[in-house]
Amino acid sequence: MTLFSSMTQGLAGGLMIGASASIMLLAAGRIAGVSGLFARTLGLTKACGPDGLAAGFVLGLPLGAGALVLLAGPIEMRFPPLAMLLIGGLLVGYGARLGSGCTSGHGVCGLSRLSKRSLVATGVFMSVAAATVAAMNAAGLAW
Template sequence: MTIDWINFTPWQSLAGGLLIGIAASLLILADGRIAGISGIIAGILRAEKGETWWRVAFVAGLAVSPWLYSLFIPLPEFHFDSVSWALLGPAGLLVGFGSRLGSGCTSGHGVCGLSRLSKRSLVATILFIVFGAITVWIVRHCLGV
């Protein structure tokens, strides 16, 4: 294994992790809500009265923040040469199905659930990591991507 030193960004990654932790802490302390992205988006789609505005604002912040960041620090170039767009849609649907099946996503279980010492979130996070590693192995060794 080698590290891509040109695109290695430990300080930006640390800052991003701190911001995620602060945002998740503020949301739960100020409003008693969990910052699980799949649950937030599901709440937008269900459109419960009084619940939509903060969810839309949260998702808009997720969408706008990389653009704001790029105004101050240039982002590395991304190349999508090896992306199979025909697989991207079904992969997204599988992720959505998996987060629904697991009663939450990596952000909900991994960030918020573990910080609340949830056993269910610990099991879910371990399973995310294990199946992520298995998927990477299959994609690299069996599919040759």
């Protein structure tokens, strides 16, 4: 893969993420934060019960990935061990609820609205992620 094609692919992906977040905010008045959408899908928020818009968004994530595989063919993927996925998912989910949002809510939607809270949250997310990767590599736990 050449630099140009990978830059073009990254630009296209970023534009689609930005367009999706913008459409959801403009059309539905909702932030496209996946942790909040997932919580609303399961009816875990106190403000409202299960939400059809949220459920459609969450369902669209694996369906979109499946459509990509059908269109582009098999994609080589590597995953860490299942235990790491489960522990990481629980920690990220807890942190997202504790921090009032996830990387998509704060990093994509909050930063684009110039939210100071989202700037701090995204800085913390990125710093902790970098420290975690460095610690795992130093401990020989990189997969």
